[in-house]
Amino acid sequence: MIEVQHYHKQFGRHTAVRDLSFTVRPGELFGLLGPNGAGKTTTIRAIVGLTRPTSGTVRVAGHDVWRDPERAKRSFGYIPDRPYLYGKLTGRELLRFIADLHRLDPAQADRDIERWLDFFALEHFGNELTETYSHGMRQKLTIITALLPEPPVLIVDEPMVGLDPKAAKQVRELFQDYADRGRTVLLTTHSLPLAEAVAGRICVLDRGRVLGLGTLDELRNQTGTHAGGVDGDSLERIFFRLVEEEAAERERARAEADT
Numbered sequence: 001m002i003e004v005q006h007y008h009k010q011f012g013r014h015t016a017v018r019d020l021s022f023t024v025r026p027g028e029l030f031g032l033l034g035p036n037g038a039g040k041t042t043t044i045r046a047i048v049g050l051t052r053p054t055s056g057t058v059r060v061a062g063h064d065v066w067r068d069p070e071r072a073k074r075s076f077g078y079i080p081d082r083p084y085l086y087g088k089l090t091g092r093e094l095l096r097f098i099a100d101l102h103r104l105d106p107a108q109a110d111r112d113i114e115r116w117l118d119f120f121a122l123e124h125f126g127n128e129l130t131e132t133y134s135h136g137m138r139q140k141l142t143i144i145t146a147l148l149p150e151p152p153v154l155i156v157d158e159p160m161v162g163l164d165p166k167a168a169k170q171v172r173e174l175f176q177d178y179a180d181r182g183r184t185v186l187l188t189t190h191s192l193p194l195a196e197a198v199a200g201r202i203c204v205l206d207r208g209r210v211l212g213l214g215t216l217d218e219l220r221n222q223t224g225t226h227a228g229g230v231d232g233d234s235l236e237r238i239f240f241r242l243v244e245e246e247a248a249e250r251e252r253a254r255a256e257a258d259t
């Protein structure tokens with residue numbers, strides 16, 4: 001479970017995220033969406049303990065990420081948007097290292113590593129240094145490092161970048177299955193079809209503010225016929241309507257301030 005309460009992040013005079021609150025429950029796949037610079041990665045970095053909130057709290061599996069970081073960090077796997085892999089380790093060495101860190105049973109871990117390498121068609125590259133991997137191969141290996149310890153919470157920043165269509169489909173099904181098995185999944189993505197296909201609830205951020213939060217139907221109600229929308233609108237239509245309404249609102253406020 002992930003609980004973000006009144007999270008606010010200030011970089012100097014720039015407000016990156018403003019009073020953001022949401023909860024992601026076990027069994028739920030939650031999508032965090034928004035244009036470039038909306039505050040998605042800043043929020044993810046607060047949840048995984050890489051950026052201290054200016055104010056507000058973040059808890060994962062009941063543990064405050066800043067007050068009780070070790071317990072909080074034991075409960076989640078993190079797939080960053082720009083993964084760092086130890087280039088001088090082979091794929092298998094890296095995965096065994098991760099298994100050791102998490103004190104996984106070595107025999108079981110070896111079996112799981114082979115299963116995952118096979119799943120992502122990396123079995124013939126497992127003994128190559130990761131610095132020789134293509135972008136997509138690095139992304140697949142990063143996903144395996146996060147899943148190997150089977151954490152109850154999975155936090156994913158832009159998972160599909162660099163993946164070929166087959167791998168993207170596999171990963172989509174993997175995350176969906178992960179949530180269906182009672183785990184908690186939070187992902188950010190620019191792919192609206194992906195979010196529409198897998199996310200039970202969605203939060204749309206823009207310039208650090210929440211424009212909409214809820215199921216697809218709840219977002220449809222928010223941008224309903226009174227706002228020019230129609231029942232059954234796609235997430236893409238909803239997304240653009242929310243972002244455009246916000247821009248028009250800003251423009252109106254600016255014009256009023258000028259008069």
Ligand SMILES: Nc1ncnc2c1ncn2[C@@H]1O[C@H](COP(=O)(O)OP(=O)(O)OP(=O)(O)O)[C@@H](O)[C@H]1O
Pocket residue numbers: 011014015016034035036037038039040041042043
């Ligand atoms: N370390 C930092 N110092 C100053 N400003 C920052 C820092 N990190 C992020 N920001 C600013 O905070 C805002 C939100 O950035 P963030 O990376 O969270 O956006 P994002 O929604 O993940 O965008 P993208 O879709 O482009 O990855 C941006 O205006 C960005 O310039």
